[in-house]
Structures are given as structure tokens and as C-alpha cells.
Amino acid sequence: xxxxxxxxxxxxxxxxxxxxxxxxxxxxxxxxxxxxxxxxxxxxxxxxxxxxxxxxxxxxxxxxxxxxxxxxxxxxxxxxxxxxxxxxxxxxxxxxxxxxxxxxxxxxxxxxxxxxxxxxxxxxxxxxxxxxxxxxxxxxxxxxxxxxxxxxxxxxxxxxxxxxxxxxxxxxxxxxxxxxxxxxxxxxxxxxxxxxxxxxxxxxxxxxxxxxxxxxxxxxxxxxxxxxxxxxxxxxxxxxxxxxxxxxxxxxxxxxxxxxxxxxxxx
Amino acid sequence: xxxxxxxxxxxxxxxxxxxxxxxxxxxxxxxxxxxxxxxxxxxxxxxxxxxxxxxxxxxxxxxxxxxxxxxxxxxxxxxxxxxxxxxxxxxxxxxxxxxxxxxxxxxxxxxxxxxxxxxxxxxxxxxxxxxxxxxxxxxxxxxxxxxxxxxxxxxxxxxxxxxxxxxxxxxxxxxxxxxxxxxxxxxxxxxxxxxxxxxxxxxxxxxxxxxxxxxxxxxxxxxxxxxxxxxxxxxxxxxxxxxxx
Ligand SMILES: Nc1ncnc2c1ncn2[C@@H]1O[C@H](COP(=O)(O)OP(=O)(O)OP(=O)(O)O)[C@@H](O)[C@H]1O
Ligand SMILES: [Mg+2]
Numbered sequence: 001x002x003x004x005x006x007x008x009x010x011x012x013x014x015x016x017x018x019x020x021x022x023x024x025x026x027x028x029x030x031x032x033x034x035x036x037x038x039x040x041x042x043x044x045x046x047x048x049x050x051x052x053x054x055x056x057x058x059x060x061x062x063x064x065x066x067x068x069x070x071x072x073x074x075x076x077x078x079x080x081x082x083x084x085x086x087x088x089x090x091x092x093x094x095x096x097x098x099x100x101x102x103x104x105x106x107x108x109x110x111x112x113x114x115x116x117x118x119x120x121x122x123x124x125x126x127x128x129x130x131x132x133x134x135x136x137x138x139x140x141x142x143x144x145x146x147x148x149x150x151x152x153x154x155x156x157x158x159x160x161x162x163x164x165x166x167x168x169x170x171x172x173x174x175x176x177x178x179x180x181x182x183x184x185x186x187x188x189x190x191x192x193x194x195x196x197x198x199x200x201x202x203x204x205x206x207x208x209x210x211x212x213x214x215x216x217x218x219x220x221x222x223x224x225x226x227x228x229x230x231x232x233x234x235x236x237x238x239x240x241x242x243x244x245x246x247x248x249x250x251x252x253x254x255x256x257x258x259x260x261x262x263x264x265x266x267x
Numbered sequence: 268x269x270x271x272x273x274x275x276x277x278x279x280x281x282x283x284x285x286x287x288x289x290x291x292x293x294x295x296x297x298x299x300x301x302x303x304x305x306x307x308x309x310x311x312x313x314x315x316x317x318x319x320x321x322x323x324x325x326x327x328x329x330x331x332x333x334x335x336x337x338x339x340x341x342x343x344x345x346x347x348x349x350x351x352x353x354x355x356x357x358x359x360x361x362x363x364x365x366x367x368x369x370x371x372x373x374x375x376x377x378x379x380x381x382x383x384x385x386x387x388x389x390x391x392x393x394x395x396x397x398x399x400x401x402x403x404x405x406x407x408x409x410x411x412x413x414x415x416x417x418x419x420x421x422x423x424x425x426x427x428x429x430x431x432x433x434x435x436x437x438x439x440x441x442x443x444x445x446x447x448x449x450x451x452x453x454x455x456x457x458x459x460x461x462x463x464x465x466x467x468x469x470x471x472x473x474x475x476x477x478x479x480x481x482x483x484x485x486x487x488x489x490x491x492x493x494x495x496x497x498x499x500x501x502x503x504x505x506x507x508x509x510x511x512x
Contacts, residue, residue: 169322170358170417174372174424175348184371188362 021257025250032243046227046240053223054244060137060219061206064144068205069198071145072152077182079157090153097150102143103211109143110134110215140212148205155201159194160186192263199256203249210245220244271334273298273428273459274319279328281314281483288314289325290483296428301460303470303491306480307506312463315480316430319461320350333427348376351421355433357413359405359420365392366401369420377424384423391419395449411442415449422453429453431462465510467495479503 035043078090097105114134121129163186171181213222224241228234272295281289288311296302304312317323318330321343330337332346360368369388373379379387392398395415397408405413414434421429431450435443447469454460454473464470470477470491477491479502487500495511498504 164356164358166354166356166358167360170352170354170360171372173320173322173347173350173352174420175344175376176372177344180375184375185360189360192362 021250021254025247025254028243028246028250032240032247035240035243042231042233042236043240045231046224046237049227050220050223050237050241050244053218053220054248056137056218057206057209057220058248060141060144060209060212060217061202064141064148064209065202065205067141067145068148068152068201071149073156075149075153076156076160079153080160094150094153097147102147102208103214105147106140106143106211106215109139109146110136113139136212136216140209140215140217143215144205144209144212148201148208152198152201155194155197156190158197159190162193163189195260195263196256199253199260202256203252206248206252207245272296273333274461275329275331276315276319277329277331279315279318279325279330281311281318281323281325288483289318291328292483292485294478294485296459296461298427298459299457300476301454301458301474302462303474303477304461304463304480305465305470305477305506305510306486307509310480311483312480313432314483316352316432316461316463319428319430320347320352322352348424349426350428350430351424351426352430353414353417353421353432353434355437357405357410357417357437359413359417361405364402364404365397365408365416368405368416369423372420373423387423388419391422392416394422394452395419396445409442410438411445414438414442414446418446418449418453428459428461431460431464433463433465435464435466467491467511471495479506481506 032047036047075090075094078086079094081087114132117129117132121127121132160182167185167189168181171185172178176184209219210221213219213225218226220241224237228237231237274294274296276292276294279289279292280287292311292315294302294315304315306312314323318325319332321337333349335342335346335349337343337346359365360371363371366385366388369391370381370384373384373387374381377384389398389401392401395418397412397415400408400412400416405416408416418429418434434450435446438446443466447466450460450462450469451473460473462469462474474491476488477494478488479486479494479498479500481502487494487498487503489498494503495507498507
């Protein structure tokens, strides 16, 4: 059944493989530095111009991801519930979300959702609702969270279902409640299974935040566009923006890999 | 064996889709009794055992454990803390050490202090004969050792009843006896036990009653010596001739 033996893989082999991939990260960072130093115009100007966009991208990713981790678990547990109504509602939610492109969902939340609320306000005669205005950052995080929670719930669900049924039964037969069994027995084991796909979701989410540039959020992608538009240079902004995304995704991949190795060793 | 039975099973039916796994089972188990259940594969032995602590819901009938009827969720948890269960596949928690396996439910269900729970766990490990494995992970133990840890883990909750579902069938032959010895000792101490097992030696040594199940029903029950050597029902004879060769 289980074959993982902590002492099997030599730590040295693992360490060198980590180092090699970090080299790639450093190579990309070095390339950015070289470009900025060798050709400050336009690369340094671009970097300075888009740096607040990097921050917005990171902030949006982090906040959305934390919410996705929580909401995804709730959805997964609801879908595994014995109550058919709960299960049904959340199954429909996941199926709907998975059938609509992320970009369309973001457009919906930003453009369609506020007037729906305002119209509702008109018919309910509620000034608070009539004057409702969408905050782009908020709507972007909302849209990404609702979308990615559906994806994440599938990751959780697969992980939870990969744990043999006997584990839950043993826990319950010792008198634990369902949630105690989940928390102390099932999830700690499922974490190891779901860590790689969760890491992938994070990286995909990070890249997909570029879509929020179309709903008035000044993320890295939008800032790149703005620089291109105001300076009439089409090539260099996208080189710089690409390199900045690459640094973020490569570092994320390394961190995910590191956590994965660590949980393996601890076992 | 006076007064109320500690387990009262009355006309219990269980269906899985169109499989009628239990068809009207009646059984009373008294305090301190050891019952061994035998029967062909698919006859409903596991299902009956699992109904006693409601790992399986039944469709009809009534089960009362230690005076607690199995109906509301609160009752089910109350019953589960009174009833320990040992599984064929051990079902130890692989991410926890042996000691942590035995501590977990004591801490979060019984709310014992760490010191008290640890003391109880170490005592029990001593009792099942593996005091030196407390800090190992289950995967580092032999099957027989894992099953003894599973027994210790169940006993740590101070159950009044212990259920065993084929506790030795997943074990290599040379490890069967060490587990049976622990069970025998438990029986001698007066634990109420319901054991699904085809270990005739254990049944003869420990059981007050042996029960043959077939096709979701109790076909025959008698003291083990009588049931094994002098069965009345044809179905019992047929089954025993297969098991005993
Ligand atoms: N979860 C389930 N879903 C569907 N059918 C089930 C389920 N559990 C048991 N059954 C069926 O119920 C019947 C009784 O099964 P049970 O496991 O109680 O038999 P058993 O006597 O324990 O057999 P074995 O000796 O093989 O363990 C069988 O026909 C089995 O296929
Ligand atoms: Mg069985």
C-alpha cells in the first residue's frame, strides 16, 4: 500500500535538483537586471512604470488564493455531503462555473452584476442599492474566487476521496464527529495528495489574474498595455512584462516543490 | 447472564440497493459474553457488526446498545464511545505514530489530558506486547503488531463492548496467534465481545456462543463445541464441511 520511505531518496540528489531549478529563476532575474542596466531606456522606465502593477497582481493572487482555499474546501465538503440538496446545489455551481470562460465570468461581475443590483434597488426602492458601484479590485477578487473555488473543490474532493474509506470508519468508530475525523485524520493525509495540484492551481491563478486587466484593474498586464499605448513601443513592454510573470511563476513553482519535498520527508 | 442484554438486536433489515444483506436479524448479547459469528462470504456478518455501531444504517428494526437506542445522532456518538471496533485492515492512521494513534481520540473525544492519555496509551501498548514501538509509524510495524495497536487504540476509549471484524484474516499465518492471544486475554478479563472470525481454536477457547449466519440471517446458534461438532442445520453442516475440510 504505502511505500514512501523517508530515508530512501538521498537528500543530496534532491538538493542538487532544487539548486538547478533555482538557477533558472536567477537567470531570469539576471536577465531583467542586465536589460535594465544595459538599456535603461526603455527597460528601466518600463520597470518603474509597471512595478505597482506587479504589486496589484501579487495582492490579487494572494487574497483570491486564500479565499479559494477556504471556499474550495467548503464546496468540496458540501459535495461530499450526505444531504442531497446541499450536494445538488454545489454540484450545479461547480458545473456552471466550469462551463463558462474565466474572462466571461470576470466581465459578468464587473459589467453585468452592478446594474442588476441597481435595478433591484429601483424595484425595491432602496437608495443604497440604486447607488451601488462596483469596485474593480473587489469585483476581480470576487470573480476569481468564485471561479477558482469551483476548480479547487475538485482538487480537494479528489484528495479526500483518495483516502481509504477505512480511515473515516476507524475515526468514527472511536467516537470522533465527522468534522473531527476530517480535521485530524482525513485532511492531514489528503494534504499530501493535493499539494501538487493545489500548487498548480496557484500558478494558474497567478497567470489568470492577467485577465482582470480588462475589467479596470491596474495589474501588471494593464500597466504594460498602458506603457505601450503612451510610448508607442510595442516590443519591450511585453518582454519586460513576460519576464516579470516568469519570475513570479518560477519562484512559485520552486516554493511548491519545496513544500512538497518537506511534507514527504516529515512523513 | 441475567437482566438486560447489553446489545439488543431486533428484527434488523438492511438493503444495499436490491441486495438484501440482513433479513430480520434478532440477537441479544449479555454483558461479559463473547460471541463468535461465522458464515460464508456475503452472508452479512460485517454488515451486522457495522450496524451495531451504526457505521451502516439499517432500514428496519431496532438496535439498543447498553440501554441507548441507535436513533439520533447524539445517541450514535454516545454508542460509538461505548463500542470499540477492530477491522480486518487495521485502519491505523498512517500519518500518526503508534502513540499518537492511541492518543488522538482520547484527547479530542474523551478530553483527557495529555499526561493521562499518554499513561493509558503506554499501559495498553505494554498490555498488547509492543511497549517499544510507541514512536514508530504504523508502516514500520508488522501486520500483527499493527492489529495489536488497533486493539490498544480501541481499548483506550474504555469501551464496554468490542467488535472484531475478521481481525486476523489479513495477517500472515505466523502473526495470527499473537493477535488471538491478546483477544483471548481480553475475553478472560470479561470484555463483551462480538467477533467475526473463522478461527475455530479461538472460538472454542473464548466464545460462549457461536453463531452461523447465512444469506442475511442467523441460521443457528449454540456453544462453539456444539455448533462445530454437532450442528443441527443443513446449512451449518454444509458451511462447516467447507471450512474444516
Ligand atoms: N457498501 C455496500 N454496498 C453494496 N453492497 C454491499 C455493501 N456492503 C456489503 N454489501 C453486500 O451485502 C452483502 C453482505 O455483505 P457483508 O460484507 O456483510 O458480508 P460478510 O458476511 O461480511 O462477507 P465476507 O466474509 O466476505 O466479509 C453482500 O452481498 C455484499 O455484497
Ligand atoms: Mg466481512
